[in-house]
Amino acid sequence: MLLLELFTTFLMIGFVSFGGGYAMIPVIESEVTVHGWMTTQQFTDVIAIAGMSPGPIATNCAIFVGFHTAGLPGAIISTVGMVLPSILIILIIAKFFFQFHENKYVKFAFYGLRPIITGLIAYSAIEFAISNDVIGELSWYTFSLVAIFGLSLFAVTKTKMHPILIILLSGVCGTILYS
Known part of the structure:
Protein backbone atom coordinates (compact mmCIF):
# COMPACT_ATOMS: atom_id res chain seq x y z
CA MET A 1 0.00 0.00 0.00
CA LEU A 2 2.83 2.42 0.91
CA LEU A 3 4.60 1.73 -2.40
CA LEU A 4 1.41 2.45 -4.33
CA GLU A 5 0.94 5.66 -2.36
CA LEU A 6 4.53 6.72 -3.11
CA PHE A 7 4.07 5.92 -6.81
CA THR A 8 0.77 7.77 -7.21
CA THR A 9 1.98 10.78 -5.23
CA PHE A 10 5.13 11.22 -7.30
CA LEU A 11 3.24 10.42 -10.51
CA MET A 12 0.81 13.25 -9.70
CA ILE A 13 3.70 15.59 -8.88
CA GLY A 14 5.37 14.69 -12.17
CA PHE A 15 2.20 15.41 -14.15
CA VAL A 16 1.26 18.73 -12.55
CA SER A 17 4.63 20.37 -11.90
CA PHE A 18 6.21 22.54 -14.56
CA GLY A 19 9.37 24.58 -14.55
CA GLY A 20 12.02 22.09 -13.58
CA GLY A 21 13.19 20.60 -10.33
CA TYR A 22 13.41 23.74 -8.23
CA ALA A 23 9.86 24.71 -9.12
CA MET A 24 8.71 21.22 -8.05
CA ILE A 25 10.25 21.40 -4.58
CA ILE A 57 17.04 17.79 -8.00
CA ALA A 58 13.37 16.75 -8.10
CA THR A 59 14.26 13.20 -9.11
CA ASN A 60 16.93 13.09 -6.42
CA CYS A 61 14.36 14.27 -3.88
CA ALA A 62 12.01 11.49 -4.98
CA ILE A 63 14.79 8.95 -4.56
CA PHE A 64 15.67 10.16 -1.06
CA VAL A 65 12.04 10.42 0.08
CA GLY A 66 11.24 6.97 -1.31
CA PHE A 67 14.32 5.44 0.31
CA HIS A 68 13.60 7.13 3.65
CA THR A 69 10.00 5.93 3.53
CA ALA A 70 10.25 2.40 2.11
CA GLY A 71 13.89 1.54 1.45
CA LEU A 72 15.21 0.59 -1.98
CA PRO A 73 11.78 -0.41 -3.38
CA GLY A 74 10.44 2.98 -2.26
CA ALA A 75 13.32 4.78 -3.98
CA ILE A 76 12.70 2.90 -7.23
CA ILE A 77 8.91 3.34 -7.17
CA SER A 78 9.15 7.06 -6.32
CA THR A 79 11.64 7.63 -9.10
CA VAL A 80 9.52 5.80 -11.68
CA GLY A 81 6.48 7.80 -10.56
CA MET A 82 8.42 11.06 -10.85
CA VAL A 83 9.97 10.48 -14.29
CA LEU A 84 7.18 8.57 -16.05
CA PRO A 85 5.07 11.70 -16.75
CA SER A 86 8.08 13.50 -18.19
CA ILE A 87 8.90 10.59 -20.46
CA LEU A 88 5.31 10.37 -21.70
CA ILE A 89 4.99 14.13 -22.19
CA ILE A 90 8.32 14.34 -24.02
CA LEU A 91 7.30 11.54 -26.37
CA ILE A 92 3.97 13.23 -27.12
CA ILE A 93 5.54 16.66 -27.55
CA ALA A 94 8.27 15.25 -29.79
CA LYS A 95 5.60 13.76 -32.03
CA PHE A 96 3.71 17.05 -32.46
CA PHE A 97 6.14 19.85 -31.50
CA PHE A 98 7.19 20.98 -34.95
CA GLN A 99 3.55 21.23 -36.02
CA PHE A 100 2.68 23.62 -33.16
CA HIS A 101 5.83 25.37 -31.92
CA GLU A 102 5.15 28.50 -33.98
CA ASN A 103 1.47 28.69 -32.94
CA LYS A 104 0.86 32.02 -31.18
CA TYR A 105 -1.34 30.42 -28.51
CA VAL A 106 1.37 27.91 -27.63
CA LYS A 107 3.85 30.79 -27.33
CA PHE A 108 1.38 32.77 -25.17
CA ALA A 109 0.91 29.76 -22.89
CA PHE A 110 4.66 29.49 -22.35
CA TYR A 111 4.88 33.24 -21.65
CA GLY A 112 2.10 32.81 -19.08
CA LEU A 113 3.90 29.94 -17.34
CA ARG A 114 7.15 31.87 -16.83
CA PRO A 115 6.00 34.08 -13.90
CA ILE A 116 4.50 31.21 -11.91
CA ILE A 117 7.60 29.10 -12.42
CA THR A 118 9.76 31.99 -11.22
CA GLY A 119 7.45 32.41 -8.22
CA LEU A 120 7.69 28.72 -7.30
CA ILE A 121 11.48 28.83 -7.49
CA ALA A 122 11.57 32.00 -5.34
CA TYR A 123 9.19 30.38 -2.83
CA SER A 124 11.49 27.34 -2.60
CA ALA A 125 14.50 29.54 -1.95
CA ILE A 126 12.73 31.57 0.74
CA GLU A 127 11.27 28.47 2.42
CA PHE A 128 14.70 26.82 2.36
CA ALA A 129 16.30 29.95 3.85
CA ILE A 130 13.71 30.21 6.63
CA SER A 131 13.87 26.53 7.60
CA ASN A 132 17.68 26.71 7.77
CA ASP A 133 17.70 29.89 9.86
CA VAL A 134 19.28 31.91 7.07
CA ILE A 135 16.37 34.33 7.39
CA GLY A 136 15.52 34.97 11.01
CA GLU A 137 16.39 37.24 13.86
CA LEU A 138 19.28 39.60 13.27
CA SER A 139 22.52 38.19 14.58
CA TRP A 140 26.11 37.73 13.53
CA TYR A 141 25.18 34.29 12.23
CA THR A 142 22.36 35.62 10.04
CA PHE A 143 24.53 38.49 8.80
CA SER A 144 27.36 36.10 7.88
CA LEU A 145 24.99 33.81 5.97
CA VAL A 146 23.53 36.74 4.05
CA ALA A 147 27.07 38.00 3.34
CA ILE A 148 28.13 34.62 1.94
CA PHE A 149 24.97 34.58 -0.19
CA GLY A 150 25.57 38.12 -1.43
CA LEU A 151 29.21 37.50 -2.26
CA SER A 152 28.31 34.25 -4.03
CA LEU A 153 25.62 35.99 -6.05
CA PHE A 154 28.04 38.78 -6.97
CA ALA A 155 30.73 36.27 -7.94
CA VAL A 156 28.46 34.30 -10.23
CA THR A 157 26.70 37.27 -11.87
CA LYS A 158 29.38 39.96 -12.12
CA THR A 159 32.70 38.12 -12.21
CA LYS A 160 31.33 35.06 -14.04
CA MET A 161 33.20 32.83 -11.59
CA HIS A 162 32.48 29.14 -12.11
CA PRO A 163 29.69 27.87 -9.79
CA ILE A 164 31.78 24.90 -8.61
CA LEU A 165 34.49 27.27 -7.42
CA ILE A 166 31.87 29.39 -5.63
CA ILE A 167 30.46 26.30 -3.91
CA LEU A 168 33.95 25.24 -2.80
CA LEU A 169 34.82 28.73 -1.54
CA SER A 170 31.49 28.97 0.31
CA GLY A 171 32.21 25.64 1.97
CA VAL A 172 35.64 26.89 3.03
CA CYS A 173 34.07 30.09 4.42
CA GLY A 174 31.51 28.04 6.32
CA THR A 175 34.21 25.81 7.77
CA ILE A 176 36.26 28.81 8.88
CA LEU A 177 33.35 30.85 10.25
CA TYR A 178 31.31 28.16 11.97
CA SER A 179 33.80 25.59 13.29
Missing part, protein backbone atom coordinates in the same frame (compact mmCIF):
# COMPACT_ATOMS: atom_id res chain seq x y z
CA PRO A 26 7.30 23.19 -2.89
CA VAL A 27 4.88 20.61 -4.30
CA ILE A 28 7.07 17.71 -3.19
CA GLU A 29 7.52 19.24 0.27
CA SER A 30 3.78 19.73 0.67
CA GLU A 31 3.01 16.13 -0.27
CA VAL A 32 5.80 14.67 1.84
CA THR A 33 4.77 16.57 4.97
CA VAL A 34 1.02 16.01 4.44
CA HIS A 35 1.60 12.26 4.18
CA GLY A 36 3.84 12.41 7.27
CA TRP A 37 6.75 10.78 5.49
CA MET A 38 9.17 13.50 6.68
CA THR A 39 9.23 16.67 8.69
CA THR A 40 10.00 19.99 7.04
CA GLN A 41 13.49 19.91 8.57
CA GLN A 42 14.15 16.40 7.26
CA PHE A 43 12.96 17.45 3.81
CA THR A 44 15.18 20.53 3.94
CA ASP A 45 18.13 18.19 4.53
CA VAL A 46 16.97 16.12 1.55
CA ILE A 47 16.96 19.25 -0.63
CA ALA A 48 20.54 20.02 0.41
CA ILE A 49 21.72 16.48 -0.37
CA ALA A 50 19.69 16.28 -3.59
CA GLY A 51 21.10 19.61 -4.76
CA MET A 52 24.65 18.39 -4.28
CA SER A 53 24.01 15.02 -5.93
CA PRO A 54 24.40 14.59 -9.67
CA GLY A 55 21.16 14.62 -11.63
CA PRO A 56 17.88 16.51 -11.48
